[in-house]
Amino acid sequence: MMQFRSMQSRLTMIFIGISLLTMLILGAVSVYGAVQENQRMMREFRKDMEKNAELQLEWQTHSAWSVVETCYQAQMRGEVTQEQAMQRAADLVRNMRYDNGQGYFTIDTDEGVNVVLLGTEVEGKPRLESQDPEGRYFIREMINQAKEGGGFSEFMFPKPGTEKPLPKLYYTMEFFPYHWVIGTGIWIDQIDRRVVMREKAFMENMKEHVARMLTGLVLLEALFVLLAVYTGGKLAYPIQVATKRMKELGEGVLKMDEQTEAQMQEMSRRDDELGAMSRAMSEMNKNLYKNQMLILSMAQHDVLTGLANRRHFGEFIKQCSADTVFTLISLDLDHFKEVNDNFGHQTGDAALLILAEVLKLQFPDALNVRMGGDEFLVVLTGKVQRESVEERLESFMRQLISVYHQDPGLNCLTVSAGIAYADDQPVPIDVLMNRSDQALYAAKSDGRCCYRVYSEELENRKKEKNKP
Structure with a gap:
């Protein structure tokens, strides 16, 4: 065993040992924290991707449903016969595409007879008894979801031109006058690929962060070694x-x-x-x-924009008293996916950063939260004047669109918003968030680039719209 005869050498080794242990512990804790944070971010990113996919499927199905409705209205005006209207609607929906041509639509009758499926030989044939490899009667499930006001189904189905069934998420809704079930879907592997790409980017960032941290720890350890040499006597x-x-x-x-x-x-x-x-x-x-x-x-805080994230929002709500009155503004960029698809995620990230900066300028007294993707939330506490809040929101929307119009890659972007007031009586935050989301959905339905305020009339309109 090594012997140290001088106090200076003993103190030197003691300090070296303690400092090295400190650096190792801090390094291990930091690396572990970075790994855990990366895993959490990936879980949230996947949830956001799945949520965005569901919203896109629902919106695209509504678009196809609207095309059929237009043909039906022409029939009701006597411009065409029912047979002509149905044929025109089927042809139009058959040729509709989205997501760079990968997304398509299907139509089946509520008795399971296929009307539209990419013009394949399946059209005109019954498929009510069709099963996927796991035994699901997926056509029945699609019909049932549609008759309940629209909903999602999960099953195995091959991509066009292939034979291997893959997991697929499908959304269907019913067009009652023709007893048609209209729907579209997305294969889950599309989400998986995007998650893998984002995970690679996250891992690279984490490696750089860990490398910088370890370099700093090594330098600090070197400093302690030098100091330890001079600590004796x-x-x-x-x-x-x-x-x-x-x-x-x-x-x-x-x-x-x-x-x-x-x-x-x-x-x-x-x-x-x-x-x-x-x-x-x-x-x-x-x-x-x-x-x-x-x-x-x-x-x-959100890594990209610096705004509060969902975790911060949840902790903020927990710290507020039960009688706190909130006002929520839900924000969502219109055509954001088009910017990402056409100009890349760097341009999309720039759009999000611009929104965050304008949002902080217009609502410096609020908790501004990035909920995920292109979804944001403004949280105001205490009693507010509705007129003032809406004036600030309008100013924010005008300023944001003005900035976007200065960039050819962003000039297609607009923003939609939904406001939910609690007024004098506190409202549970989950109820208020649901109301602001409903108001946002109403703004989207009314043409986008606008805002809507939640009201009982809006709630009733939604219920009427969801009736079969």
Whole structure:
């Protein structure tokens, strides 16, 4: 066993050992935290992708349904016969495409006879008894979902031109006058590919962050080694103080109590090695504390925009009292997917950053949250004047669109919004969020690039629309 005959050598090795242990613990904790954060972000990203896919399927199906409705109205005006109207509607829906031509639509009767399926030989044939490899009667399920006001089905189905069945998510709704079930779907592997691509990007960012952090820790460790060489032949008291503080750092205690802080300040005024070590430790403590605060901030804020994220929003709501009155504004970019598809995600990210900056300018007194993707939420607390809130929202929308119009890649973007007021009586936050989402959906349905305020009339309109 190595023997140290001088106090200086013993103190040197003690400080080297403690500092090395501290760096290893901090490095391990930081790496573990970065991995956990990456996994959480990927889970949220997949949820956002699945939610966006559902919204797109629902919206696209409504578009096809509207085409059929237009043909039906021509029939009702006597311009064409029912047979002509149905044939025209089927031809139009058969030729409709989206998602760069990959998305298509199907029509079946409520008795399971196919009307539209890419013009294949299946058209005109009954498929009510069709089953996927897992035994699901998916046509029956699609019909049942449509008759209940529209809904999603999951089954296995091959892509066009292939024979291997793959998991697919499908949305259907009924056009009652013709007893048609109209629908479209997406294969789950499309979402899987996008998630894998995003995960690769996240992993690269995490590796760079970990590399920078480890470099900083190595430099700090090198600094402590140099300081330890000069710490010998001094009184026991300052050595004990320094050792105590090092152990605290090794345990992750970055906030010093008053007594320890006074002792360290006293040591920092020394002109010898202990004074230099004390000052270096104080600087390291500040840097580590800043890093700790940065990690906490990253856990509560969106990485791209710097706005609050869902986690921060949830913690904010928990900290508010039960009698807090909220006003919520749900925001959603229109045509955002077109920008990503046509100009790439960097352009899409730029659009999100612009929205975040304009949002902070117009609502500096609110909690501005990026809920995911191109969905944002403005949270106002306390009583508000409706006229003032809506004027600020209109100003925000005008300013945002004005900025987007300056860039050819963004000039197709607009923004839709939905407002939900609680007025004088507190409303549960989940109820209020649902109301703001309903108002946003109404704004989308009314042509986008506008806002709607939740009301009982809007609620009734939605219920009437969902009736079969």
